[in-house]
Amino acid sequence: MSHDGTASLGLSGIEIDLGPGEPKRVWHYAGLHASEPVRPNAIDVLLTSRDEPGASLFVQGHDFAARLREFAPHLSYRSVRGRRLGQFLLLATMLAVLILVGFAAGWSPIKSVAKTLPENWRQRLGNAARESMTAPHKQCVDADGVTALTHLTERLAKNAPPGTAFNVRVYDWDLMNAFAVPGGQIVLTKGLLEKAETADEVAGVLGHEMGHGIELHPETAILRGIGLATAVQVMLGGGAGGGLANVGLMLAQLGYSRDAERQADQRALELLKEAGIAPKGLGNFFVRVMKMEAQDPSGGNSDAFTWLHTHPPVTERVALVRRQTDYPATPALDVQSWQELKAICKTTAAPEKTEDDG
Secondary structure (H helix, E strand, O other): OOOOOEEEEOOOEEEEEOOOOOOOEEEEHHHEEEOOOEOOOOOEEEEEEOOOOOOOEEEEOHHHHHHHHHHOHHHEHHHHHHHHHHHHHHHHHHHHHHHHHHHHOOOOHHHHHHHOOOHHHHHHHHHHHHHHHHOOOOEEOOHHHHHHHHHHHHHHHOOOOOOOOOEEEEEOOOOOOEEEEOOOEEEEEHHHHHHOOOHHHHHHHHHHHHHHHHOOHHHHHHHHHHHHHHHHHHHHHHOOOHHHOOHHHHHHHHOOOHHHHHHHHHHHHHHHHHHOOOOHHHHHHHHHHHHHHHOOOOOOOOHHHHHHOOOOOHHHHHHHHHOOOOOOOOOOOOHHHHHHHHOHHHOEEOOOOOOOOO
8 A cells, every 4th residue: 555654864764644543653774775766857756675675765856866865875876877787797707717718618509500500401401502502513323322321321320320311422523532411411523523542441430430420510500601591591491592592512611620620530430340340441531632632743732632722730639540540440331332432423314303391
């Protein structure tokens, strides 16, 4: 219920007199709280107090409000603004520290978004990237070669994190390349298979690209490069037409950071070990490719060496492989399956186009 009365500013607090029959009250200044900061031009105040929880006091009059600011300066606008600013700065500092700690621990906000993407969205995004990156090359579909590739893929992927699946394709493309796109999709080229001398080398390269897929590096790179809104357009059925036709090219140009490449290398070594495939094939592949690069008339800047350009120094990677302890290993593929994989492009088909299910 509301009561009329008088309020005056005493030495220790507001003295409240509600008339005969009601005890006089004192709301101490230190326990006062104003619904709004008391500004210099205030003509009334609405107060509550720790001395009488649940009650409120409304006093009209500019003089009362002005004098109240003197007795209880913490109610003034300047004081409230200062406290709020201090709280904001404290929260901002704490947030900045948390972000820095997160980055130091490898946390990425964009990667966190990538992890929340539904699988069918990731597949649409991957389809758009793969189709734009491989056009107009034909897909290699020789049955024996596909069987060998499937066997190698399953051998490496069986120890990937639960729920991780890979779809590996080979394209009739002379460029020596391999890349991962969203949705666990991986592309190998005929040029890379021709340059490789053993199945273990291909297994190392494939394991590296699987590492990118496990760490969601393709999704993260695309979200960072084209923005979430454009990516959502693809994932909701926008297809790869129009402004999205070059999404794959953009992914190739963005590349990955050296840290991301090192993460993929580490994942590759883990997959190789769990699959019982020796890691030295990957090191041998890079040593030989570097020799080829040194003999290249363009100084290693030709498209033949695209796959190496964003990776850590080969000497560093070879040293990483050589530091691995020996473990029981068998060839990634038997002799016949390896030859069948290298011949996978003797039968080709028009690039597979994914249907947009809207």
